[in-house]
Amino acid sequence: xxMENPALEIEDFERVVEQYRTRVLRFVYAxxxxxxVAETLTQDCFWNAYKHRKAFRGECSVxxxxxxxxxxxxxxxxxxxxIQFWRKAERVHVEEIHHWPVRSISPEDKxxxxxxxxxxxxxxxxxxEKQRTVFLLRFVEDLxxxxxxxxxxxxxxxxxxxxxxxxxAIRKRLGQQK
Amino acid sequence: MSNHxxxxxxxxxxxxxxxxxxxxxxxxxxxxxxxxxRFGNTLSLFRTALRDRVDAQxxxxxxxxxPVSRRSAFGFSPLRWAFIASAVSxxxxxPLLKREEPKPPVIENVSTDxxxxxxxxxxxxxxxxxxxAPMERMLIVIPDDESISQSGGTQ
Numbered sequence: 001x002x003m004e005n006p007a008l009e010i011e012d013f014e015r016v017v018e019q020y021r022t023r024v025l026r027f028v029y030a031x032x033x034x035x036x037v038a039e040t041l042t043q044d045c046f047w048n049a050y051k052h053r054k055a056f057r058g059e060c061s062v063x064x065x066x067x068x069x070x071x072x073x074x075x076x077x078x079x080x081x082x083i084q085f086w087r088k089a090e091r092v093h094v095e096e097i098h099h100w101p102v103r104s105i106s107p108e109d110k111x112x113x114x115x116x117x118x119x120x121x122x123x124x125x126x127x128x129e130k131q132r133t134v135f136l137l138r139f140v141e142d143l144x145x146x147x148x149x150x151x152x153x154x155x156x157x158x159x160x161x162x163x164x165x166x167x168x169a170i171r172k173r174l175g176q177q178k
Numbered sequence: 179m180s181n182h183x184x185x186x187x188x189x190x191x192x193x194x195x196x197x198x199x200x201x202x203x204x205x206x207x208x209x210x211x212x213x214x215x216r217f218g219n220t221l222s223l224f225r226t227a228l229r230d231r232v233d234a235q236x237x238x239x240x241x242x243x244x245p246v247s248r249r250s251a252f253g254f255s256p257l258r259w260a261f262i263a264s265a266v267s268x269x270x271x272x273p274l275l276k277r278e279e280p281k282p283p284v285i286e287n288v289s290t291d292x293x294x295x296x297x298x299x300x301x302x303x304x305x306x307x308x309x310x311a312p313m314e315r316m317l318i319v320i321p322d323d324e325s326i327s328q329s330g331g332t333q
Contacts, residue, residue: 026232035235113223120224138193139221140228160195168189171217 006065007058010049016062017046023141024066030124030136031074041077045070060150067141067151071133078129116174123173127166134159135166183210192217 010016024045029038048069049056056065105113124132133152137143145163149156183191183203190196191204191214204211307314 022232022236025236026228029232029235030228039235113227116220117224117227120220140225160193163193164186164189164195167192168185171188171192172185174217174220 005058006060006062007056009062010053010056010058013050013053016049016066020063020066021046023063024070027067027136027141028070028074030140031132032077033125037077041070041073044073048073061147064143064147064150067137067143068153071152074133075129119174120170123170126173127169128162130154131162131166131169134162135170138163182207188214188217 021042025038025042028041028045029035032038032041045066049066056062060068124135127135130152134148134154137148137151138145143151145156145159148154148159148163152159154162183200187196187200187203188210191200196204204214304311
């Protein structure tokens, strides 16, 4: 886990990359839905963090700080290449998100799980940018409302509102697919 | 009115913003609590699938990066460096070889006085000719002016 003082933690940047790379990549991938783009943006995220590491005062955790940088990169990417962004998102194949290494699962259970995962995956696509970000940070990255607020620059109340709307929209979507 | 949680109430329960009345309902209603559990499991599956997907990508990236790490700092393989080195050596040696090529023989200029005199004689001889050199042989068959007048000449 992270050290007590995040400002000291950032000094060993190689360790920071090793520790947080997968988490940042996961969040970016879930946001942009393209692994190649996610890899590039994650790399940019760590590069930006490295360049500005002296400016990091340790007011939030390193993870929160990295997610904040990643959110800005995702936003810029979506803004600059909106057309390609959605075109690529449409191309993501059903199989792409499904990866169940556990072999003990029966084919029927696996099919059911795939269906549920795919339904959520599709439902997140319909959310607004803020709703999706908040939803992914809460339910994929396990951040609480205050951490999400720090990462996104929103207030905790606004985070909760977006989260509420996102959950409601996803459940509605899942209900439609049943 | 339904006896179960509404969409909004359900969403509040999912994000941990539920009121005491909703919590109370969940303890009493098996349908709603089962639905909440099912939704939670679905989100958990989604998280697991995403994590496994990214972990698999991270693993595959490690295997892809292994051969790259053997490369030099500039990202070129030794074979490519050898090719570049040979290309550079060819590029450098071509002008050198060109410089060492045997030059065509150059006719040396007249440098001695004897040669200069001989050349001047040849020039004078050439200038003193009444007809061009190739036509000199024809003068044998052409009679001169005197022989023409002695024989009566032609009219």
